[in-house]
Amino acid sequence: MLRQEKGITLVALIITIIVLVILAAVSIAAVYNSQIVNYAVNGAQNYSQEAVNENKILNGTESIISSAVTAIESIMGTGSN
Secondary structure: OOOOOOOOOHHHHHHHHHHHHHHHHHHHHHHHHOOHHHHHHHHHHHHHHHHHHHHHHHHHHHHHHHHHHHHHHHHHOOOOO
16 A cells, blocks of 8 residues: 655755745846835935925024014013013
């Protein structure tokens, strides 16, 4: 009587590994050829620059508001003296 094995054979395992390596190679090539990495790097650089610009605007706005509050307080006589 022949014994029936359960599970995968070594040949099936090797074929599966080869298919996965081919898929990985094609995927990596597609990512680099479509410039996705460059878009991500450029996006990060643009984000940093815009964060600096936003901080400059917020600091200017803070100073304008502070001046306005000081002027209103001096007019109303409720300064923090």
